[in-house]
Amino acid sequence: MTTDTTPADHGRPRLGVEDPAELLAEARLCLGEPPTDCLLLAGGEGRGSSALITRSPLHDLLGPRGGAHLQRHLALMRERGSGAVRALIVLGDGHQALLAPVVEDILRRAGTLVHEAAQALGDEARTIRSVHGAAGSTCWTLHRVPSRSGGAEVRLTESGPLREFADTRTAATAVLRGHPIPRGEADAARLHEIGRGLELPAVDIASAADPGILFATARAALVPLLAGPGRLSGQDRMTKCEQVAALLSAVAVDRLHWELLAQCVEHGGAREIDRETLLQALVADRDRAPHPDVCAGGEWYVGLERMRSIATAATLEGSPAQRSTARSAWRALTALLVLLAWWNHRFATAGGLVDELREQEPDSTLAPLLSRMTDTPIFPAWWPSA
Incomplete structure (x- = not known):
């Protein structure tokens, strides 16, 4: 269970x-x-x-x-x-x-x-x-x-x-107290519309882009894009969509989506984490606890969920190369959310995401590894104390 x-x-x-x-x-x-x-x-x-x-x-x-x-x-x-x-x-x-x-x-x-x-x-x-x-x-x-x-x-x-x-x-x-109230995603239709209209740039495996900066820019771009029609001029809307597309193209590169995960772990002033041993550190170091932004309902977590929804829609439109990029981005964002949910002790949520990954990509070599972490489960070192 x-x-x-x-x-x-x-x-x-x-x-x-x-x-x-x-x-x-x-x-x-x-x-x-x-x-x-x-x-x-x-x-x-x-x-x-x-x-x-x-x-x-x-x-x-x-x-x-x-x-x-x-x-x-x-x-x-x-x-x-x-x-x-x-x-x-x-x-x-x-x-x-x-x-x-x-x-x-x-x-x-x-x-x-x-x-x-x-x-x-x-x-x-x-x-x-x-x-x-x-x-x-x-x-x-x-x-x-x-x-x-x-x-x-x-x-x-x-x-x-x-x-x-x-x-x-x-x-x-x-x-x-000014605490955010979790609500169901009311912007699903607009996220879908954004995704189907994106023109994703080709994946650059050698890219030196900082995915954290791209993620912050893309989150900011979504605010006016989700505000409703008529808020942006045609040119401004195109610019905002390009910023979202740049993030999706970047996380389609394994190295960059792993870097984004590391920045999520470090968010909030935590000390730097070794990218090569990131998962081992989360299993062994009880002092590494997630910042509220990367917990469910937090700004970063919600941002990743929205980018994943956009990537899902982007797999339905565009050239074969663009759809392939969108699928790689969806896979990366799914894995990222699995690991953040796992780090939050949300094993059921993480397991549901793994099931989606397995269903969409039956030959995935990543799904069995993630499934072992969530179903066993292997616990993160930190624990939300009573």
């Missing part, structure tokens, strides 16, 4: 009251996107402590080895000092309309696995503080009670409506 963990220590929310809507909101802020179809586990040293929140896909939890993997995951959270955790089973986004029998079946199955995994560790009360569900705009409480057959079963109880994100105290506090 692959899992996403709180991406970074910087400005994380504090554990709040026993309210599924608040936990769902806290997870949205911590993980940088709205959680869907997942099990959320939130722990901390006590009330008011920094939240350590993890997300595991429900399809993994309900799989053949989901219970055993969850047991190991709970044990690891305990070792990391999270204390008793709050569990929240999220169906859809929590507000999606679902058939009542489907909701009850999935909540009961998932809740049983959570309670059994906690009990297997020897002290359920010390491992699990509460188990709730969020489904069909309703909050659910899941209690483990004796069954008529002499064993135990999970009883579901509706505990009220599930408030929207904007109505939570967590969201209001984030706005007052």
